[in-house]
Amino acid sequence: MRVVIVVAVLVLIMVLVGWLRLSSPEGNPTIQVDTERVKEDTSTLVEKSKQVVDQAAEKVDASIEREPAELEPVQE
Incomplete structure (x- = not known):
């Protein structure tokens, strides 16, 4: 069912x-x-997905390249 x-x-x-x-x-x-419309829509979806993945990869690369914040020594 x-x-x-x-x-x-x-x-x-x-x-x-x-x-x-x-x-x-x-x-x-x-x-x-309508196979032509299906092809067009899926091609558009694939291109947009690639753009989103590329943007996410750029953000990850940028966050990796940033130096970590300087940590202050712990005072006891």
């Missing part, structure tokens, strides 16, 4: 995003997948 619900949710998301079109011209139900 869970599998059916997951598949239904995925199909609904794909319809809402515009990757999948459901129609019934002349009474014949059809499903159309």
